[in-house]
Amino acid sequence: MAEQKTTQALLTPEELEPATSLARRVLEAMDTILLGQHELHRMVLVGILSRGHILLEGMPGVGKTAMINALGQLMSLQFQRVQFTPDLMPGDIVGSSILREEDGGKRQMVFEPGPIFTNILLADEINRASPKTQSAMLEAMQEHRVTTLGTTRDLPFPFFVLASQNPVDLEGTYPLPEAQLDRFLFKLQVGQPGPGVLEDILTSRRRGQPPVPEAIVDPAGIELLFSAMDRIFLPRPVASYIARLVSCTLPTDDAAPADFKTYVSYGASPRAAIAIGESARANALIAGRPTAGFEDVRAVAPAVLNHRIILNHQARFDNVDSLQLVARLLDAVDASGLDLPSGIEVSS
Amino acid sequence: MNPPEQIGAADACDSVISGLRSRIIGAMVARQVVLWLTGFFFLCGVVVIVVRQAGWAGRPVLFWALLGAVPAMAVGVWMGLRRLPTRATVRALIDQHNGCGGLLVARGEADTGLWEHKVGSLSRLGVRWKCGPAVSALFVGLLFVAGAYAVPDGLVASPSTRMDVSRQVNALNEQIDLLEVEQVIEEAEARDLRERLDEVGEQARGQDPAKTWEAMDHLNELVGREADEAAEQALRLSQQLQEARTLEDAIARGADGMDPQLRQEAMAELAEQLEVLGELSAQMSLDSLDEALLEQLAEQAREMGLDAQQAGELAEMLAGQQEKLEAMMEQLADAGLIDPRQLEEMLAAGEIDGEGLMEFLAQQAGEDSEEMDALLRSCCAGRGGTEQGEGDTDMTWRDPASEDGAGFSPEVLPPASLESMLDSHAMGASQRDPETDTEASGSAGGALDGAQAGGGGGTTQQVLPRHRQAVRDYFDRGDSDDAPPATPDE
Numbered sequence: 001m002a003e004q005k006t007t008q009a010l011l012t013p014e015e016l017e018p019a020t021s022l023a024r025r026v027l028e029a030m031d032t033i034l035l036g037q038h039e040l041h042r043m044v045l046v047g048i049l050s051r052g053h054i055l056l057e058g059m060p061g062v063g064k065t066a067m068i069n070a071l072g073q074l075m076s077l078q079f080q081r082v083q084f085t086p087d088l089m090p091g092d093i094v095g096s097s098i099l100r101e102e103d104g105g106k107r108q109m110v111f112e113p114g115p116i117f118t119n120i121l122l123a124d125e126i127n128r129a130s131p132k133t134q135s136a137m138l139e140a141m142q143e144h145r146v147t148t149l150g151t152t153r154d155l156p157f158p159f160f161v162l163a164s165q166n167p168v169d170l171e172g173t174y175p176l177p178e179a180q181l182d183r184f185l186f187k188l189q190v191g192q193p194g195p196g197v198l199e200d201i202l203t204s205r206r207r208g209q210p211p212v213p214e215a216i217v218d219p220a221g222i223e224l225l226f227s228a229m230d231r232i233f234l235p236r237p238v239a240s241y242i243a244r245l246v247s248c249t250l251p252t253d254d255a256a257p258a259d260f261k262t263y264v265s266y267g268a269s270p271r272a273a274i275a276i277g278e279s280a281r282a283n284a285l286i287a288g289r290p291t292a293g294f295e296d297v298r299a300v301a302p303a304v305l306n307h308r309i310i311l312n313h314q315a316r317f318d319n320v321d322s323l324q325l326v327a328r329l330l331d332a333v334d335a336s337g338l339d340l341p342s343g344i345e346v347s348s
Numbered sequence: 349m350n351p352p353e354q355i356g357a358a359d360a361c362d363s364v365i366s367g368l369r370s371r372i373i374g375a376m377v378a379r380q381v382v383l384w385l386t387g388f389f390f391l392c393g394v395v396v397i398v399v400r401q402a403g404w405a406g407r408p409v410l411f412w413a414l415l416g417a418v419p420a421m422a423v424g425v426w427m428g429l430r431r432l433p434t435r436a437t438v439r440a441l442i443d444q445h446n447g448c449g450g451l452l453v454a455r456g457e458a459d460t461g462l463w464e465h466k467v468g469s470l471s472r473l474g475v476r477w478k479c480g481p482a483v484s485a486l487f488v489g490l491l492f493v494a495g496a497y498a499v500p501d502g503l504v505a506s507p508s509t510r511m512d513v514s515r516q517v518n519a520l521n522e523q524i525d526l527l528e529v530e531q532v533i534e535e536a537e538a539r540d541l542r543e544r545l546d547e548v549g550e551q552a553r554g555q556d557p558a559k560t561w562e563a564m565d566h567l568n569e570l571v572g573r574e575a576d577e578a579a580e581q582a583l584r585l586s587q588q589l590q591e592a593r594t595l596e597d598a599i600a601r602g603a604d605g606m607d608p609q610l611r612q613e614a615m616a617e618l619a620e621q622l623e624v625l626g627e628l629s630a631q632m633s634l635d636s637l638d639e640a641l642l643e644q645l646a647e648q649a650r651e652m653g654l655d656a657q658q659a660g661e662l663a664e665m666l667a668g669q670q671e672k673l674e675a676m677m678e679q680l681a682d683a684g685l686i687d688p689r690q691l692e693e694m695l696a697a698g699e700i701d702g703e704g705l706m707e708f709l710a711q712q713a714g715e716d717s718e719e720m721d722a723l724l725r726s727c728c729a730g731r732g733g734t735e736q737g738e739g740d741t742d743m744t745w746r747d748p749a750s751e752d753g754a755g756f757s758p759e760v761l762p763p764a765s766l767e768s769m770l771d772s773h774a775m776g777a778s779q780r781d782p783e784t785d786t787e788a789s790g791s792a793g794g795a796l797d798g799a800q801a802g803g804g805g806g807t808t809q810q811v812l813p814r815h816r817q818a819v820r821d822y823f824d825r826g827d828s829d830d831a832p833p834a835t836p837d838e
Contacts, residue, residue, distance in 0.1 A: 008458040235454040237440040284449060290463060293443065293450030336440035338433050343478045344375050346368070348445045348471055 010290040011231050019228035020288040023049065025216050026074050027286065033070040033210045034063045036197030042286065043188055043303055044071065044162075049229050049282035052185025052275060053141050053161040055126075055176075055307065062190045064164045066210055068122045075217040077119035078156065084129035086172065090136030094146040111148065116140050119156055123163035127173040134180055137161065141183045158222065164190075178266070178310060185275050186300075187307035225285075232281035233291045239277065241335045242297055246273040248333055249309055257332040259325055263315035268308040275304045294335040302326045361442075361452065364470045369438045371475040377428030382482045384424035388417055389489030393496035400501070407497060414493075446470050511552035511560055520545055520564070523571050526683050530676050531633065532578040541567065575685035582673045585628050586694045589673070592621040593666045598705040600659050615649045622646035622662075637669050 023045060030041040044067065047054045056064050065081065072079030082093060095114035101107045115121060116137070126134065140146050141161050145154045163184070165176075181187070193201070201208060217225070248256045249267035260267070280296035287296070306322040315321070340346070396410050433441075436456065443452035451460050451467050460467075521542065528538040545567055552560040595618050599611065626642035645662055648654060654662065674694055681691040811819055 010454070010458050010460060010463065012462055233450070233454055233458050235450045235457055237436065237443075237453040238450050287449065289449040289451065289466065291450035291454045291458070291460075293448060293453075294440075295444075295447055295449060335444045336437055338372075338437045338441050339431070340372070341376065341379060341431070343482065344372075344379060345476050345478075346372070346441060346445065347474050347476050 008233060010233055011228065015231075016228060016285070016288065016290055019225050019285060022217060022221050022225060023286050026071075029074050029213055029216055030067065030070060033213055034067045035200050035204075036193040037063065037067070037190070040188060040190060041067070043186060043300070045286065046279050046282040046300060047186045047188075048075070048158075048160060049225055049285060050185055050275070050278040051158060051160075051226070052278065053163070053183060055181070055184040055187040056162060056164040056190050057167055057187060058164070058190025059168070059192065060166060062192060064190055065122060065124065068120060068162045070210065070213045072120045073213045073215060075222065076215040076219065077158070077222075079120045079122070080115040080118035081122040081124060082115050083124045084126050084133070086128060086130055086174075088129045088133050090133050091148075093133065094136055094140065094148055097149055109149075111151070111153070113153075114146075116146060117153075117155060119158055120160050120162060123161055125166055126163040127165040127170075127175055129174065131174050131177070134174065134176060138180060138183065141180075158226075181307050182269055182271055184307065185279065186303040188303055229278075229281055229285055231290070232284050234277055234281060235291055235293075237337070238280070238292055238294060238297060240337060241294055241333070242273050242276045242280070244337070245297070245301060245329060245333055246270070246276070246305075248329055249305060255333075257328060259320070259328050263311055263318070263320050263325060264309055265312040266310040268305050272304055272308045276301055279304060297335070298330055301330060305329075361439075361455075361467075361470060364442060364472060365435055365438050368442065368473050368475070369433060369435065371473075372433055372438070373428065375475045375477045376431055377425050379477060379479070379482060380428035381421050381424035382479070382486050384420045384427070385417060386482070386486045386489045388420035389486070389493045392416060393489070393493040396493065396496040397499075400496075400499075410497065442470060442473065445473055511557055513549055513552045513560060513564065516564055517545055517549040520567060520571065523575075523683050523685055526679060526685070527571065527574055527578070530578070530679065533574050541570065572685060575680055579677060579680060579686040579690050581628070581632050582677055583690060583694060585625075585632065585634075586670060586673050588621065588625050588628055589666050589670050592618065592625060593663065593670070594705055595621060596659060596663055596666070599654075600656070600663070611653065615653045618654075619646040619650040622649065625666075634669070636672055637665070641665075 027038075027041055027045055030045070031038050034041065044054060048071070058064055069079055069081075071077075082088070091114065093114045093116050095112050095117065097109040097111045099107055100110040123137070140155060140159070144157075144159050145152050147153070161184075165173075244255070246268050247253050249260060249264065249272075250256060251261045251264045251267060253260075253267070256264075256267075276297060277292070279300040280292040283296040283299050284290070284292040302323055305326045309322045309325060311320070311322060311325075315325075334340075338346075392413055395413065399405050399410060400407070436453075439455070440453050442448075443450065446452070446467075448467050451463050454460055524533075524538050524541050524545070527533045528535060533541075544563075548560060548563040548567065595614060599614050599618065622642045623646045625637065626639045626646070629637035629639050629642065645654065645658065648658070674691075677686065677691045677694050680686045681688045
């Protein structure tokens, strides 16, 4: 019986090259605007290409807002910023209906859209808002639409939430619940720039003002990027690797590493596997490949998994954080699925 | 392992996959074979020890168990091949190590023809097996199984199942060797005894020691009986030698002054003695005592007597035979095969009193001397005369004495005093023990020694000749009435 082989057409080099080139130009531009954060920029771009929301965590003044602002300008996307405070109400974000008197003296309720009706929403210090306000963003982040007074309104395309939170000064804050954390594709750490980078900033930036970016990506370019993303191929062995990785985060899984059985209360959800697959595709697109590979998975897995793994009290006692656990997971799970017995290893 | 080697381009992917797969298979099969062999060796060692301890089989049979290494290796190969990685898995491994970005693993699902240049050249991957611990364990297993075979039976045998009679077997073997060397038993008989002894040693079991000890006792008895018979024959021969030597010595001493008739009678007696010696030599198959020569000497002694040279040669031959008998008895006694008293008896019998006999015969010249044979026996130590020896032999007490009663070492009585034979007449001689009337015998031992039931009177008491004088002195009160009565010991 002849084996029926179904093959999928990959992107040709000619089809992929414009999208890759465009993405790299955006990345280079971001690197010139915000110095010393290339990896952060790459991951943010991967998140944008994956159409995911990103949670940024870092100290004040490290350039989170400037980076998101620049990204919006580079991609010709509308950008809104909301400073979350404890007294912020859901209506302040999604908008509200107000009574407006028209010229004829007739009064009617008119919906005034909130700042969420934008392409990129920077939710600054999102953990300072009340859970009520935080949950108002759930539907918007997942469904890309909002409902007020029984009326559902679609959000503009594309729509991204880039939230930030401060790891210090946590008094009076409301930590994001796991359900909301799961809706963020990545949680990225925004680190402090090194002395060399600071020196460059001081010498090249007057009052620290970055250069004004010029739009690189127009709506057609966004469409090009997204359509290329849709055609990046995820081979089954790579999908299998992602599935095994995510399964191993569950402490109840037989194949889970010992550390996960010890320190993890709840593992990653299937949404995490989907997120890894999508972001691996985006990573491959930026790398100029039509297929997502194992190295793409390894590149994005920490950002996808670190906020989805719920640690127990033992991990706090032992000073173990989720990034360390993800690193151990990547070491423990063989990408190829080759189950070699102990003592035998393949070396390059 | 092989260093990474750059080979061909993506077209050579299949060969790279095949090569890596072969190396992985080889490593896994080798690992499994080592593991199974290690397990087999440890298991085999345990089985060997258990079987040897239980005594179910001997070491030569157990060596066949080592053939089990072959199926163990076969199982190892099978187990290694069972975990054979698929080509897709190996392809994924190569993709991962070469950073192909999924292009290699996508080949089975998508047309990657336009992207082959991105794959580039694939490096050959090496397979490393850290075999140190496994090989060490295999070596330890080998040592273990070798030790299980090499450990001596005495250490591995369980005391509850195996009985160590090796010491007794060795001692008995030495006794059998001695009997064979001294020609007490034939070679075939010795071989048969050794085989039976080995069989007893191998089948000795702790569960039923009585059987083993019974068998050992039986063999001991057999060997002892052979030794006793040999000792008895040696004693008889020694006695005969002693008589012949005494007579020959007496004849030689009185060669000039002896009455011709007496000399003729002595020669005739010597001839008879030599004939008896010849018969005994034939019975005992003695090489040193030529039967034909003895017969020839006996004939010559009977017809014309022996000259001085012949007498000297005869004396030398008889003395040599006596020495050989003594040496044999000494060895048998040293090996514990005979009672040392038998050796002492023989050594004492070596003394001859040819001069005494010659003087006695000279006094008897012209009288009836038909009792030559009895006279000869009287001249031999331990045989006694009419008074059973001089009766003045010292008692030698052995030290320390046992609690059950002090024993004393027996000593052979010296030859009888020939003067007492002057007025005696021989009624007959026998080598058998004197017959006793069991019906008339009294109680044995104690104050009532010899007393019979039913009121035995004093007239029925037996008074030994040596005590007669003491009894006579006791009742003889003629000189002094107030003299104290003498005790029987006086």
